[in-house]
Amino acid sequence: xxxxxxxxxxxxxxxxxxxxxxxxxxxxxxxxxxxxxxxxxxxxxxxxxxxxxxxxxxxxxxxxxxxxxxxxxxxxxxxxxxxxxxxxxxxxxxxxxxxxxxxxxxxxxxxxxxxxxxxxxxxxxxxxxxxxxxxxxxxxxxxxxxxxxxxxxxxxxxxxxxxxxxxxxxxxxxxxxxxxxxxxxxxxxxxxxxxxxxxxxxxxxxxxxxxxxxxxxxxxxxxxxxxxxxxxxxxxxxxxxxxxxxxxxxxxxxxxxxxxxxxxxxxxxxxxxxxxxxxxxxxxxxxxxxxxxxxxxxxxxxxxxxxxxxxxxxxxxx
Amino acid sequence: xxxxxxxxxxxxxxxxxxxxxxxxxxxxxxxxxxxxxxxxxxxxxxxxxxxxxxxxxxxxxxxxxxxxxxxxxxxxxxxxxxxxxxxxxxxxxxxxxxxxxxxxxxxxxxxxxxxxxxxxxxxxxxxxxxxxxxxxxxxxxxxxxxxxxxxxxxxxxxxxxxxxxxxxxxxxxxxxxxxxxxxxxxxxxxxxxxxxxxxxxxxxxxxxxxxxxxxxxxxxxxxxxxxxxxxxxxxxxxxxxxxxxxxxxxxxxxxxxxxxxxxxxxxxxxxxxxxxxxxxxxxxxxxxxxxxxxxxxxxxxxxxxxxxxxxxxxxxxxxxxxxxxxxxxxxxxxxxxxxxxxxxxxxxxxxxxxxxxxxxxxxxxxxxxxxxxxxxxxxxxxxxxxxxxxxxxxxxxxxxxxxxxxxxxxxxxxxxxxxxxxxxxxxxxxxxxxxxxxxxxxxxxxx
Numbered sequence: 135x136x137x138x139x140x141x142x143x144x145x146x147x148x149x150x151x152x153x154x155x156x157x158x159x160x161x162x163x164x165x166x167x168x169x170x171x172x173x174x175x176x177x178x179x180x181x182x183x184x185x186x187x188x189x190x191x192x193x194x195x196x197x198x199x200x201x202x203x204x205x206x207x208x209x210x211x212x213x214x215x216x217x218x219x220x221x222x223x224x225x226x227x228x229x230x231x232x233x234x235x236x237x238x239x240x241x242x243x244x245x246x247x248x249x250x251x252x253x254x255x256x257x258x259x260x261x262x263x264x265x266x267x268x269x270x271x272x273x274x275x276x277x278x279x280x281x282x283x284x285x286x287x288x289x290x291x292x293x294x295x296x297x298x299x300x301x302x303x304x305x306x307x308x309x310x311x312x313x314x315x316x317x318x319x320x321x322x323x324x325x326x327x328x329x330x331x332x333x334x335x336x337x338x339x340x341x342x343x344x345x346x347x348x349x350x351x352x353x354x355x356x357x358x359x360x361x362x363x364x365x366x367x368x369x370x371x372x373x374x375x376x377x378x379x380x381x382x383x384x385x386x387x388x389x390x391x392x393x394x395x396x397x398x399x400x401x402x403x404x405x406x407x408x409x410x411x412x413x414x415x416x417x418x419x420x421x422x423x424x425x426x427x428x429x430x431x432x433x434x435x436x437x438x439x440x441x442x443x444x445x446x447x448x449x450x451x452x
Numbered sequence: 453x454x455x456x457x458x459x460x461x462x463x464x465x466x467x468x469x470x471x472x473x474x475x476x477x478x479x480x481x482x483x484x485x486x487x488x489x490x491x492x493x494x495x496x497x498x499x500x501x502x503x504x505x506x507x508x509x510x511x512x513x514x515x516x517x518x519x520x521x522x523x524x525x526x527x528x529x530x531x532x533x534x535x536x537x538x539x540x541x542x543x544x545x546x547x548x549x550x551x552x553x554x555x556x557x558x559x560x561x562x563x564x565x566x567x568x569x570x571x572x573x574x575x576x577x578x579x580x581x582x583x584x585x586x587x588x589x590x591x592x593x594x595x596x597x598x599x600x601x602x603x604x605x606x607x608x609x610x611x612x613x614x615x616x617x618x619x620x621x622x623x624x625x626x627x628x629x630x631x632x633x634x635x636x637x638x639x640x641x642x643x644x645x646x647x648x649x650x651x652x653x654x655x656x657x658x659x660x661x662x663x664x665x666x667x668x669x670x671x672x673x674x675x676x677x678x679x680x681x682x683x684x685x686x687x688x689x690x691x692x693x694x695x696x697x698x699x700x701x702x703x704x705x706x707x708x709x710x711x712x713x714x715x716x717x718x719x720x721x722x723x724x725x726x727x728x729x730x731x732x733x734x735x736x737x738x739x740x741x742x743x744x745x746x747x748x749x750x751x752x753x754x755x756x757x758x759x760x761x762x763x764x765x766x767x768x769x770x771x772x773x774x775x776x777x778x779x780x781x782x783x784x785x786x787x788x789x790x791x792x793x794x795x796x797x798x799x800x801x802x803x804x805x806x807x808x809x810x811x812x813x814x815x816x817x818x819x820x821x822x823x824x825x826x827x828x829x830x831x832x833x834x835x836x837x838x839x840x841x842x843x844x845x846x847x848x849x850x851x852x853x854x855x856x857x858x859x860x861x862x863x864x865x866x867x868x869x870x871x872x873x874x875x876x877x878x879x880x881x882x883x884x885x886x887x888x889x890x891x892x893x894x895x896x897x898x899x
Contacts, residue, residue, distance in 0.1 A: 147453055148474075169460045169472050169502065173511055178754075178764040179774070187457035187504065188556055194456020195474040200488035201530045208528070221752040223774020250729070250750075251776030254785060271729075272750065273695035273823065278730035295823040297841055300698035325836050326869070330664075330749055330821035333756040333869075337556070338572035338763055340565040342756055342819055346580050347864060349830050350855040353588035363836070452840040 135423050135432070137390040142214075142316060143413050144402040146184075146191045148202050150409070155209040157410045158417030163214040163246060165192030165402065166199055168233060177336045179223060181230070182216045183248075183270065183328070184402055185335040191403035192216075196236065203240050216402075218248040218268040220332065227255050238263050246291065247271075248329070253285045269293030269318070270328040275300070276307045289314035291398065295327050298385060298451055302392035309393075316396035317389055320412055321404070323380025323450055374408050375446060376415050382450035383419050383436055387429040389451075415440055454478055458504035458553070461485040464497045478503070480543050482536035484524060490531050493518045499535060503545060506552040506572075509763055514542055573761040579859045587853045590863065591899070595644035598877045604649040608880035609894065611887060614650070615657030617813070617897040619692070620668050620866075622850060624660055628677060632685045639898035648877065650896070658682060659895050661692035663727050663747050664821045665866040666700060667845040669693065672710050679714075679722070688723070695728035695749060697823060699841070708734050708742065715741040725795055726750065732789065739790035745811065746786065746794045748818055751777065755799045755819045757860045757871040777806045795895075798876040798883075805889035812886060813895045814876035821868040827852060828867075865899065 140160035145151055154162055165182040172194065177185045184191040193199055206213055215237055217230060230252060234245060243263045247253050248270035256265065266289040267274075267282055274292055290312055292301050305315050324331065325343045333342035347363045377383060382397075389397070399416060401409045419436050426432035437445075459475040461483070477484040483501055496518035502511045516535050525532035559568045569575035584590035616636060618624050627635050636655055640646045660678055662668035670678070675691060682689045691711075696704045708731075715722055720741070726732050727747035735744050753775050759765050776782045777794060783806055786792075793809040797817035824839035831848040854864025861872040875882055883894060 149453070167456065169462065172457050172460075173502075176764045178762070188455055188553065188560075190453060190455045192456060193474075195460055195472045197471060197473040197487050198456075201486070204488060204529045221754070221775035224778035225774070227779060249752075249776060251779050251782040254782060255779070258781065273697065273728040273730065275696055275698045275701055275728070275730040277701070277733035278728060281729045281733040293823075295839070297697075297699070303698050323837065325826050325839070326820035326822045330818070330823075330868075332752060332754055333819045334754075334758060334762055336762060339569050339575065339756075339758050339761060342758070342862075342869065344565065345856065345860065345862075347854045347856050348583050349827075350583070350853055351586045351851055352853060354586050448837065452838070 135387065135390050135426060137393070137395075138424060139386070139390055139394055139420065140396045141399065141413060141416050141420065142396050143399045143409065144216075145409070146189075146402045146404075147406075148193065148198050148205070150406050151202060151205050151211075151213070152209055153406060153410055154413055155211040157413035159211060159399075159413050161212050161214065161396070163216055163402075164202075165216045166196075166233070166237065167192055167194055168196060169194065171229065171233075175226070179226065180219050181233075182218050183220075183335070184216075186337045186403070188337050189403050199237065199242060200240055203242055206241075212244065213242060214244040214246055214264075214266060215242055216246045216268075217252065218246050218270050220270060220329070221249055222252065227252065231255060231259050231261065234259075234261055234263060244288070250282075253282065257285045264288045266291055266314075266316070269296075272329045274304065276304050279304065279308050279312060283311060287312055289316055289396065291316040292318070292394075293327055293329060294318050294324060294380075294450065298388045298392050301389070301394060305393035314395045315393060316398050317382075317394045318380075318400065319382030319385065319389065319397045319450060320377060320399045320416060321379050322400045323448060374405075374411060376412065376440060377446045377448060379446075380448050380450050381446055383415075383440060383445075384433060384449065385451040386419055386423050386436075387426075387432050390423065459549075460502045462500040462502065463487075463491075464500065465495045466497050467495075468497075475501070476532060477534075478546055478549070480546055482520075482534055482538055483546075484532055484534040486525075486530040486532045488530055490526075491521070491523075491533060493521060496521070501535075501542075501545075503549045505548065506556065512545055512549075514538075514545060569761065573763055575758070575761045576859055580857045582858050583855050584858060587855065587863065587899075590855065590858070591642075592644050593858065594861070594872055594874060597874050598645070599647055601878050602648065603878065604880045606649055606653055606880070608884035609653070612883070612891055613656045613893045614653045615659055615688075615690070615893055615895045616655045617659045617895050619659070619662040619897065620849070621670060621674075621847075624670055624674060624678065627658065627660075628674075628681060632687060643898040645877070645898065649880075650877070655687065655896075657688040657690060657893065657895075659690045659692055659725070661725075662694055662866065663692045663725055663749060664694055664818060664868045665825070665849075666694045666697070667825075667842070667847065668866065672707055675711065676714060690723040690725060690745065692725040692747070693727060693731055695823065696731050697841075701730075704731060705734060708738060712738045712741050723793065726791075732791075736789070743793065744789070744791045746777075746791050748795050748797055748813065749821065751775065751794055751796065753797075753799075755797070755817055755871065757819070757862050759799075783808065798873050799871055805886060805891060807890055809893075810886070810889065810891045811893045811895060812883070812891055813897065814883075815873050816863075816870040816897050816899075817873055819862070819869045819871055823867070825867040827854060827864060830854070 143159040248268035473485040570577040727749035799817035856862035
């Protein structure tokens with residue numbers, strides 16, 4: 135296949151940057167939360183969508199960002215900063231602009247943004263930076279992208295529930311207007327859409343989608359409870375499984391055909407070893423894709439090399 | 453590294469500038485941090501260690517001078533510095549810090565998520581097995597809670613309009629078949645709220661369509677039939693448009709075009725609740741007839757029925773209710789596009805409503821939505837995670853819901869989860885408090 139898609143991986147600590155770059159990531163993204171933000175707002179009004187304290191999920195000191203920037207000059211893999219909380223309060227906007235300014239000043243000038251007011255404020259401020267429209271911004275369709283063209287986005291990140299058919303149509307219609315298109319393809323396949331997930335993601339309470347539920351009837355006709363959600367694991371999964379929480383390896387050919395330019399591997403806060411393995415496998419799949427003359431050839435070789443014992447069947451795209 | 457959000461070092465220089473550094477190590481003997489550049493000890497005024505204390509839910513601080521500082525590592529990217537000779541106060545602080553952190557790790561590794569929540573927040577243990585047998589019984593229980601503690605005076609709602617949400621195709625059929633009064637009565641009966649004083653009010657509007665599920669959007673014919681009936685009854689119709697996937701673009705454009713043409717001929721207007729920015733773009737030239745309302749999927753807020761257990765919220769009682777609309781420039785921008793009406797949900801808190809025309813939806817509030825359908829996935833695939841686009845929806849929502857543990861006041865309807873804010877129907881003072889903020893209309897959902 136001719137379309138050589140790039141791999142974009144999330145990381146939670148500076149130590150992971152060289153590790154993931156060496157594993158095959160073309161670009162990386164992370165969060166940055168200054169100490170004063172953390173102290174004042176904690177997890178209640180977070181700066182981005184990683185809202186835990188007790189796990190290393192993002193950069194928490196400006197000096198760490200400076201160290202990271204020095205690494206980018208050596209490893210040459212660009213880094214984007216995620217500022218992708220769904221909403222902020224009025225007093226937070228000037229603080230965020232100040233964070234953006236400081237990042238740009240040290241050479242980290244690319245940001246993932248999900249809040250329309252923040253997009254507006256960054257544009258109004260005139261701070262010279264690159265904007266990636268987050269999949270958390272809302273439904274992505276052609277008129278929506280026309281609507282946000284005024285912020286001059288360099289990239290659109292499709293959300294997890296966009297179909298490949300829709301992505302293809304959008305990319306075709308927006309050709310020449312927005313250069314890059316990123317799609318999720320591994321890990322963290324949520325039951326609900328990120329843009330419309332307003333519930334808590336803190337240390338002390340699990341995600342709302344993980345709370346037990348039962349399929350029940352509207353009223354007392356017939357058997358009442360029909361299905362019970364599976365019990366949640368007692369602790370985080372200890373054994374590695376490629377694509378165990380969401381997998382799009384089989385869709386890579388179609389994503390390439392649709393015109394997707396970048397593939398996202400979320401995983402800020404995941405075990406470093408797991409993420410490293412994910413990136414290596416994704417790189418391996420992209421190499422196979424590049425050499426393959428047809429989708430059938432790609433699927434056959436990819437499955438043989440990466441999933442000899444079968445896959446998780448947790449498919450991102452069906 | 454110590455996780456970023458529980459430990460940090462702030463170095464204050466003599467020129468009063470502050471350098472924010474990552475804490476790389478912290479034990480009884482001392483702590484280390486790292487910097488991207490070599491430190492000039494002579495420039496330092498103080499080194500402040502910040503450690504998060506879970507029980508107090510805030511950071512503890514200890515300050516040190518530059519004299520105990522030493523360089524312990526250096527490479528191409530950073531210098532690591534260490535502070536030792538720290539003293540008894542430091543040792544006690546660090547001991548407490550690790551004790552609390554170790555406790556968290558133990559609970560996280562050994563307990564269930566419910567137990568972890570219980571240990572950390574007092575979240576009720578064992579309640580997650582307690583379900584209503586079906587949605588009807590769940591609604592009965594909610595009704596009992598509302599009516600047994602009801603302090604309601606319709607006079608508190610003076611100046612506000614009451615509207616009914618008609619958010620399913622079945623419900624819309626019933627509205628078309630019945631006079632408004634009988635329809636309202638039937639909805640109240642379905643929610644076991646006929647004895648609620650609000651039954652004495654007369655709805656002046658209906659919200660048709662569904663802000664969340666595309667499959668519950670009525671056809672143009674139904675919308676027009678509803679408009680004609682409502683007009684005869686002296687009732688305003690608001691159309692709720694769900695977010696629009698690319699594959700629905702042509703249908704959406706046709707609907708907007710035809711609806712606009714109809715309203716032109718009638719010399720009338722209709723409010724349209726918009727839940728994606730693409731639809732807003734399509735309405736750009738049509739706002740003389742189709743009045744856009746900012747829907748709840750665009751007017752985003754933090755919402756979760758467990759908010760009261762969240763440590764920071766329960767400690768401060770300060771709700772995270774601010775959002776983009778608290779920004780004047782943002783409101784001005786929306787106004788330029790024709791959006792002056794904002795849709796909100798009451799979720800147990802009291803959002804500060806901005807100036808404008810505000811609509812409040814009660815008693816349900818959306819927490820999670822999928823553009824695909826989790827309910828369909830459960831019914832069809834037996835697994836909520838196996839979601840895909842459904843072209844001919846069999847409307848499993850006519851028969852099924854996702855039930856949640858009783859104490860959460862939560863229900864899975866259509867493709868979404870909704871919290872139930874009982875207090876919005878228990879005490880009319882709750883709504884009265886919004887009056888001065890410009891609350892013009894209450895939209896009542898009776899499932």
